[in-house]
Amino acid sequence: MTEPLVTVDVHTHIGQHGVHVHDPLASDEVAAWGKVSWDVDLDEHAQAATAAGHSIVLAFDAEPVGVVVDNEYVAETVAGHDNLIGFASVNPTRKDARDRLVYAVENLKLRGLKLGPTYQHFHAHDARALALLEVANEYRLPIIWHQGTTFTPAAIAEYARPLDLDLVARRFPDLPMVIAHCGHPWAEEAASVIRRHPNMYMDVSALDTRPWQFAQSLASAFEYRVFDKLLFGSDFPFSTVQQCIDGLRNGARICRELGIAPITDRDIDALCARDSLTLLGLK
Template identity: 70%
Template structure:
């Protein structure tokens, strides 16, 4: 892929991390059981090649020690340093007693520009006081938040913390905080979209949903019915998928919607998702480039 002519404007969901260094059991073992291999094993060089398909890419740390994954904030900060195309996001488990301090350090000292949360992996409920305190800090720091709010393959996760509806309270509590739900909140896609439509600064991404064409078609149909297709940001979930596979999956799912008569999701709708300026929507564009010339 020619980095001067990328397929998408912004990929809001990519990962770094090596199996055995950042990704351990139980999640790694459960990934093998579910998929036959550990996909979460990607070098900075591999990520750099894949991310050339997007003009800008968000790179996520992940503080999910309860399931065996710790991709440190410092590691991500170093990986994105000096590369204007990559935007590093911190991750902090709200259960840590110094969670707010960790987030402030990640933003102010390491230069990370957002927060990744995954209640089902980090073993907290989105309504917990510790979570709300961390969101208050994110709101004060004026950084966006990405949520993994949906199911997962590992039995080490806490399934009852995964429902998208649980994010309605955080969204009501912090109405100006820009947030989005990854993976369309699958398998609760309609529930996810119903939450997104209620809140002005709430979005969703379709990351890794190309592996589930029927669910992705239902997700796009729900977004069309609820009139929030303009809230769908492009996300691949690399290395679990790629920009190319995600674009193809979105087009296939839109065609399925039309073929089955469940929604009129057009090629133009998919083009809009691929070219959406998520940096502006999420407040991630540097101030000096926020206005067109």
């Protein structure tokens, strides 16, 4: 059996075009990249997941942009696979949001929560969001936030800033939270937030196609002394574990050659080996 390349991949997606992924996001993908990338064959996901010791699989309740990868589908996908960990997603604006999350935890055995305010059309300070986070806090569910920009005009950009999570972290200091994609393009802002809160992290997913932004994100984490709070994530199917590793090494090389941060291959190896499950309370 091939040894995994990384210990934990904290950011992978499933969902099929026409079933879980619809317009406007699907057509916006075509406009941005020439094809619908969010169309995942489960066998391909399972094969990709062998590159990591464990992979987190994310539901996504983002009906305002045409995406609903439902909690039941994720629960069915991860069932019987010790290397897969399912995260629920519930839009806090739903009237039955609390009941949906409780059901996802108690009945579907999902172990975390995925939120994306820019896609789900809520502000992180919204009373409905804070009420849902109370439930997450009761169950100690780690949260992965898409708190950053996105390509689709159907998203609401003013809900995307990483700084919005500072209040949330102060309200729920014991709740592990991850800012996905280093909060791109606001990596410095995201780094400044996570350094203030012991249980906040960033993942490095889906930045390998932007070498300069990736290098800047790594340099920001180094300068803010939170490099040890970077978690590995691939954002499959938009990238793979190997592509992300290659992007990390290239970003570190750029940092060294430009003299902006002395990030070594050993630092990248440590990031890839990081035991994110323990950090997020999932062991």
